[in-house]
Amino acid sequence: MKIVLSLGLAVASLMASNLVNQATEAGLKPIPASKPELMKIINDPKNSITDKKIELGKKLYFDPRLSKSGLISCNTCHNLSEGGDDGVSAAIGHKWAMNPHHLNSPTVYNAVFFDAQFWDGRAKDLEEQAQGPIQAHPEMAATQEHVEQTVTSMPEYVAEFKAAYGKDVKINFVKITDTIGLFERTLVTPSVYDDFLNGKKNAMTPAQKEGLKTFIDKGCVTCHTGISLGQSMNAFNVTATYKFQDVGDFKGDANGMVKVPTLRNITQTAPYFHNGQVWSLKEAIVEMGRIQLGAEITDKEASSIEEFLKALDGRKPALSLPILPASTATTPKPDMN
Amino acid sequence: MKIVLSLGLAVASLMASNLVNQATEAGLKPIPASKPELMKIINDPKNSITDKKIELGKKLYFDPRLSKSGLISCNTCHNLSEGGDDGVSAAIGHKWAMNPHHLNSPTVYNAVFFDAQFWDGRAKDLEEQAQGPIQAHPEMAATQEHVEQTVTSMPEYVAEFKAAYGKDVKINFVKITDTIGLFERTLVTPSVYDDFLNGKKNAMTPAQKEGLKTFIDKGCVTCHTGISLGQSMNAFNVTATYKFQDVGDFKGDANGMVKVPTLRNITQTAPYFHNGQVWSLKEAIVEMGRIQLGAEITDKEASSIEEFLKALDGRKPALSLPILPASTATTPKPDMN
Numbered sequence: 001m002k003i004v005l006s007l008g009l010a011v012a013s014l015m016a017s018n019l020v021n022q023a024t025e026a027g028l029k030p031i032p033a034s035k036p037e038l039m040k041i042i043n044d045p046k047n048s049i050t051d052k053k054i055e056l057g058k059k060l061y062f063d064p065r066l067s068k069s070g071l072i073s074c075n076t077c078h079n080l081s082e083g084g085d086d087g088v089s090a091a092i093g094h095k096w097a098m099n100p101h102h103l104n105s106p107t108v109y110n111a112v113f114f115d116a117q118f119w120d121g122r123a124k125d126l127e128e129q130a131q132g133p134i135q136a137h138p139e140m141a142a143t144q145e146h147v148e149q150t151v152t153s154m155p156e157y158v159a160e161f162k163a164a165y166g167k168d169v170k171i172n173f174v175k176i177t178d179t180i181g182l183f184e185r186t187l188v189t190p191s192v193y194d195d196f197l198n199g200k201k202n203a204m205t206p207a208q209k210e211g212l213k214t215f216i217d218k219g220c221v222t223c224h225t226g227i228s229l230g231q232s233m234n235a236f237n238v239t240a241t242y243k244f245q246d247v248g249d250f251k252g253d254a255n256g257m258v259k260v261p262t263l264r265n266i267t268q269t270a271p272y273f274h275n276g277q278v279w280s281l282k283e284a285i286v287e288m289g290r291i292q293l294g295a296e297i298t299d300k301e302a303s304s305i306e307e308f309l310k311a312l313d314g315r316k317p318a319l320s321l322p323i324l325p326a327s328t329a330t331t332p333k334p335d336m337n
Numbered sequence: 338m339k340i341v342l343s344l345g346l347a348v349a350s351l352m353a354s355n356l357v358n359q360a361t362e363a364g365l366k367p368i369p370a371s372k373p374e375l376m377k378i379i380n381d382p383k384n385s386i387t388d389k390k391i392e393l394g395k396k397l398y399f400d401p402r403l404s405k406s407g408l409i410s411c412n413t414c415h416n417l418s419e420g421g422d423d424g425v426s427a428a429i430g431h432k433w434a435m436n437p438h439h440l441n442s443p444t445v446y447n448a449v450f451f452d453a454q455f456w457d458g459r460a461k462d463l464e465e466q467a468q469g470p471i472q473a474h475p476e477m478a479a480t481q482e483h484v485e486q487t488v489t490s491m492p493e494y495v496a497e498f499k500a501a502y503g504k505d506v507k508i509n510f511v512k513i514t515d516t517i518g519l520f521e522r523t524l525v526t527p528s529v530y531d532d533f534l535n536g537k538k539n540a541m542t543p544a545q546k547e548g549l550k551t552f553i554d555k556g557c558v559t560c561h562t563g564i565s566l567g568q569s570m571n572a573f574n575v576t577a578t579y580k581f582q583d584v585g586d587f588k589g590d591a592n593g594m595v596k597v598p599t600l601r602n603i604t605q606t607a608p609y610f611h612n613g614q615v616w617s618l619k620e621a622i623v624e625m626g627r628i629q630l631g632a633e634i635t636d637k638e639a640s641s642i643e644e645f646l647k648a649l650d651g652r653k654p655a656l657s658l659p660i661l662p663a664s665t666a667t668t669p670k671p672d673m674n
Contacts, residue, residue, distance in 0.1 A: 062418050070424050071413070081399050081661045087407050088671045096433040098673070268663040280666065313663075321656040324418045326605040329617065334425045336433070 016201040019209055023197060026216045027225035030197035031110075031190040041227070042112045042185045044125070047178055049185060052164040057183025059160075059322045060176060065150050067140035069094055070334030074180060077105040077133070080319065083268030084109035084187065089276030090248070095336070097138035102248025104276035109314070110264045112185045113228035119274050120253040121233045127181030134177065144173035146332050151176055153332070156325035189265060189314025196311070204311050211308025214301050219293045223260045229312065231260040236274075237291045244277035264312045282306050353538040356546055360534060363553045364562040367534035368447075368527040378564070379449045379522045381462070384515055386522060389501040394520025396497075396659045397513060402487050404477035406431055407671030411517060414442040414470065417656065420605030421446035421524065426613030427585070432673070434475035439585025441613035446651070447601045449522045450565035456611050457590040458570045464518030471514065481510035483669050488513055490669070493662035526602060526651025533648070541648050548645025551638050556630045560597045566649065568597040573611075574628045581614035601649045619643050 032038045043049050060066065064073040072093060077086045084107035086092075091099040099105075103119055111117065117129035133139040134147060151157045152171050161169050161179075169175065193212075195203035204212070215221065223234050236242075236258035252258040258274060271277065272284040282302045289297035297305070369375045380386050397403065401410040409430060414423045421444035423429075428436040436442075440456055448454065454466035470476040471484060488494045489508050498508050498516075506512065530549075532540035541549070552558065560571050573579075573595035589595040595611060608614065609621040619639045626634035634642070 064416070064419075065424065069429070071429055076408070079401070081659050082401075083663070087402065087664060088673070092406070092408055092673060096673070270664060279670065316660055319658040321658050322418050323653055326420070326650075327424060327607060333616065336425070336429060336435070 013201055016196075016209065019213060020197055020199075022216055023212060026221040028197065028216075028221060028229070029227045030194040031113075031188055031227055033190070033194070033198045038188070042188065044127070044182070044185070047127075047182060049182060050164065052160070053179055053182050054186055055322075056157075056160045056164050057179040057181075058319065059157075059324055060151070060180050061183050062322050063150075063324050065324075065327065065331065065334075066134055066142060066147050066176075067094065068142045068146065068335050072140050074108075074130070074133070077139070078108040080108070080187070080316070083107050083265050084111075085269050087270065089271050091139065093133075093139035094137065094141035099248075100138055101250045102275045103250055104271065104274060106259075106261055107265060107269050108184050109187050109189050109316070110228060110262050112188060113226065113262070114230060114232055114259065116232040116259060119250065119259050121257065121259050122253070125181065126184045127178045130177040130180040130184070131173070147173050147176055149330070149332050153328050153330040154325040155328070187317060189316050191264070191312050191314040193308075193311040194314075205307075207304070207307045208311040209308075211304040211306070212311070214304040215308050218289060218295060218297060218301060218305070220288070220305065223292065224263050229263040233257040234260050236260075241291050242273075243287060244273070244275060247277050248275040250274055263309055265314055266309050267313055281309065285309075350538055353533075353546065356550060357534055357536075359553055360549060363558040365534065365553075365558060365566070366564045367531040368450075368525055368564055370527070370531070370535045375525070379525065381464070381519070381522070384464075384519060386519055387501065389497070390516055390519050391523055392659075393494075393497045393501050394516040394518075395656065396494075396661055397488070397517050398520050399659045400487075400661050402661075402664065402668065402671075403471055403479060403484050403513075404431065405479045405483065405672050409477050411445075411467070411470070414476070415445040417445070417524070417653070420444050420602050421448075422606050424607065426608050428476065430470075430476035431474065431478035436585075437475055438587045439612045440587055441608065441611055443596075443598055444602060444606050445521050446524050446526050446653070447565060447599050449525060450563065450599070451567060451569060451596070453569040453596060456587065456596050458594065458596050459590070462518065463521045464515045467514040467517040467521070468510070484510055484513055486667070486669050490665050490667040491662040492665075524654060526653050528601070528649050528651040530645075530648040542644075544641070544644045545648040546645075548641040548643070549648070551641040552645050555626060555632060555634060555638060555642070557625070557642065560629065561600050566600040570594040571597045573597075578628050579610070580624060581610070581612060584614050585612040587611055600646055602651055603646050604650055618646065622646075 032041070039049070061074045064071050066073065077091050078084055079086055085105045089104060090102040091105045106119070111126060115124070117123040117126060118132065123129040123132065134142050135144065148171065158171065161171050161175070192203040223231050225231055233253065234257060236252055267281065270281065271279045272281070278284045278287060285302045285305050286297050289295045369378070376386070398411045401408050401413070403410065414428050415421050416423055422442045426441060427439040428442045443456070448463060452461070454460040454463060455469065460466040460469065471479050472481065485508065495508065498506050498512070529540040560568050562568055570590065571594060573589055603618065607618065608616045609618070615621045615624060622639045622642050623634050626632045
């Protein structure tokens with residue numbers, strides 16, 4: 001009995017090791033368990049992460065006064081209480097305008113692991129990305145001057161910038177968005193999947209391990225790879241065969257390439273696909289197999305993959321609700337038009 | 338020298354005691370320093386406050402899925418990162434609709450100290466108030482069924498309701514809004530003003546003490562009284578002499594009475610007045626003197642009162658950002674129309 005049990009454990013352990021090897025060979029990588037290793041990946045040496053910059057960036061991320069209306073913050077569409085997104089098909093912004101291309105807001109959690117941002121990959125990093133929605137008319141609709149004047153009108157913000165960057169800091173639009181991007185770099189959510197790849201053999205359930213194997217075997221890893229379980233840019237068969245090809249006019253970048261979204265926390269970020277037309281994760285799995293892999297994914301396989309994807313629900317950073325500085329007489333007034 | 342100094346301190350101390358007496362006689366009351374005393378005031382014996390109910394109420398307060406669009410939560414208009422309000426003249430809600438009466442969103446901080454809610458005092462408590470904006474079409478625009486189905490579609494919410502209220506809890510609209518109201522009861526912000534009234538003689542600066550004296554002497558306490566430094570209902574000379582009487586059609590309740598808003602955290606809750614037309618606190622002070630007291634408040638007096646009002650900037654409860662349960666297949670889908 002004892003021998004059988006030991007043998008069973010040894011086989012299970014061997015199988016787990018094999019699965020880790022298989023995942024690694026397929027290009028999957030965990031969020032490093034060691035903080036210095038993680039910092040090497042998420043830190044930008046040109047603007048290194050410090051606690052003061054994170055706290056300031058968090059305030060700016062949550063501050064709706066950066067928008068023209070005074071009502072929309074980064075957190076409105078990339079809600080950190082939800083999956084780091086907004087849970088609607090296409091982003092809704094200033095004056096209730098829908099994203100003109102009917103694009104779904106991607107999650108900000110783990111976005112640091114991409115080397116391109118936006119669905120068409122036009123921004124190279126989170127700092128550059130942060131400049132977009134603030135100025136986009138159907139989103140926060142602000143000018144750079146509005147943002148700069150808003151922030152510099154509040155002595156507390158000015159003091160925090162000085163404390164974070166030194167007394168000679170120039171508080172301009174780029175510095176403000178850089179600080180928001182820096183905060184976003186810290187929004188990583190390791191899960192039992194990472195624990196498993198990092199050596200904790202029983203961190204994932206047997207069903208989740210089986211699902212990971214199916215995920216690899218069916219070829220999902222071709223696009224959903226690396227730490228992000230996404231990929232910067234890949235051809236997306238959007239125009240030819242996608243069931244909801246008529247919703248929105250997005251055709252990818254100049255080469256028809258589309259950013260492959262992360263699968264981390266995917267159970268929390270419905271609806272799916274660039275135009276947010278698919279609400280069921282299982283349906284998304286099957287559709288992706290059909291469109292991208294030209295493969296039939298059976299109901300059983302889809303369930304198995306879905307089981308694995310649940311292992312990607314991460315541990316979110318514990319954040320305190322920021323308390324924002326009070327507006328002053330020189331803070332630009334909200335404008336609803 | 339020593340004697341003069343001691344005498345000076347004794348005089349200062351005596352003056353401080355006199356000012357506390359004067360404030361008390363004028364009807365001003367501090368937020369109690371003792372937690373049991375505070376609980377006696379904020380607790381509703383019919384639904385007593387517990388940590389589990391607070392945490393659940395906080396999640397519901399921050400959950401935009403209670404709204405029809407899935408984008409507007411209680412925190413949108415009563416933003417706890419700001420002054421517990423939205424910083425705009427009139428509330429903006431579903432489909433970017435403005436409050437039809439051009440009413441300004443009051444702060445939720447310290448709202449527990451009122452015995453009527455809404456500008457016309459039509460709700461008796463926070464629990465009843467919470468039912469309003471969720472269903473109002475220009476606000477969250479949800480039906481009771483939408484709210485109930487949303488909450489009960491998520492097993493984590495169901496489990497938390499059972500943990501908070503017992504396994505036989507009926508999770509209906511009233512129970513949900515009661516839980517939100519209960520969370521709001523805990524949003525109190527004691528300040529140096531309370532410390533002063535509670536016996537810490539040097540908690541307020543000399544200028545703030547002087548301002549408090551001016552505040553009492555000029556008669557501001559007639560309406561701004563009690564713990565809230567507000568009052569449930571009072572006649573407001575809105576139609577006759579208010580400078581911005583034409584903005585919005587609000588005329589008070591059936592008797593022309595208007596709720597007197599709290600002055601706590603007033604430096605953070607511009608714009609002022611029921612229709613949010615006054616952005617400068619000093620202007621608001623002078624206008625109020627003219628409209629309500631028929632008194633001229635000089636520039637010097639207004640500055641002095643403003644100095645006192647700064648002492649009402651409170652210490653906000655430290656809140657962790659809630660992490661909301663993920664939607665499920667049965668969670669109602671967002672509807673932008």
